[in-house]
Amino acid sequence: MKKLIAVAALAALAACGGDADEPVEDASLDQAAADVIPETSPGTYSSTTPDGAEVSVMLNDDGTYAVMQDGEQVEAGSWEDNVRGTCLTAEGGDTQDCWNIEPAGEDGMMNITGTDGQTLSYTFEG
Template identity: 30%
Template sequence: MKKFIVMCAAFAIAGCADEAPEPAATEEMAVEEVAAEPAIANTMEVTNEDGETTTLVRYDDGTYTFGDATGTYAERDDGMTCYLGDEEGSEESCWADWVEGEDGTMTSTAEDGQVVTLANSGA
């Protein structure tokens, strides 16, 4: 019986030594995942036919911001780039690739004929 008690004690001690302490709940809650910002593909100042200028930021992941609006964009094989806003009911808007004029300005024309002037932004 003494051997049995000594063996039980030895197993109990060995079992305690192998157990790793559980992390406290506060340690687990302190770890936060931070989402990485997508890389910026380009930033342009877009001026419409009325002279209003808005900043367009296109990201490498296919998303964009245009002023306060956000959405996704995709480049088509026919030289058009199409934008679709995140807002419910948004319609896709497709624009010709930027064309550099003789005066150094760049323009883009929408499928509906609207023309905008583009300038690289220092942002």
């Protein structure tokens, strides 16, 4: 008899419980995530590396990019903004290389920091 009552009690509790697996939607969480995703402008970002090489990164409106070094294309792929920064995925690659692009200062230069922690100053032409 005790087993029958225990089984009936479990069945009653199961019937009362909601779907615990369903995620709770919270608009404030969506907004918080949107607030940290950068909005990078498509265009050409140009800089000179510490060893003197001229580097340009062209971010296109269609989500593709090309990296030019001393006038030659050295990389191409796709780019997107996400919570990790402005992320580039090279053609044939499966990992993203993400960058933090700071707004331009009074001198018009933008500081861009890579995953290695190295920061370079870039000009922007949009």
